[in-house]
C-alpha cells in the first residue's frame with residue numbers, strides 16, 4: 001500500500017497558517033507566505049489539515065518517495 005501524504009496547492013494558498021495549526025504532526029509550516037510540507041516523513045496522511053483550509057487548497061496524494069522505495073525494493 002502506498003502511503004498517503006498531503007499536497008498543497010500553492011496557487012490557492014493564502015498563507016493563513018490554519019493548516020499548520022491543525023497539523024498535529026508539525027509537518028506543515030509557512031515559508032514565504034505559502035504553506036509547505038516541511039517534513040514529509042512527519043505527515044501521517046490522516047488529513048486533519050484538510051478541513052482547516054478556507055481555500056480548499058489541500059488534498060491527499062500518494063507519497064512519491066514511498067513509490068520510489070517500492071520500485072527499488
Ligand code: SF4
Pocket residue numbers: 008012013014015016017018019020034035052053054055056057058
Ligand atoms: S490553510 Fe490553506 S490557505 Fe491557509 S496556509 Fe494552509 S494551505 Fe494555505
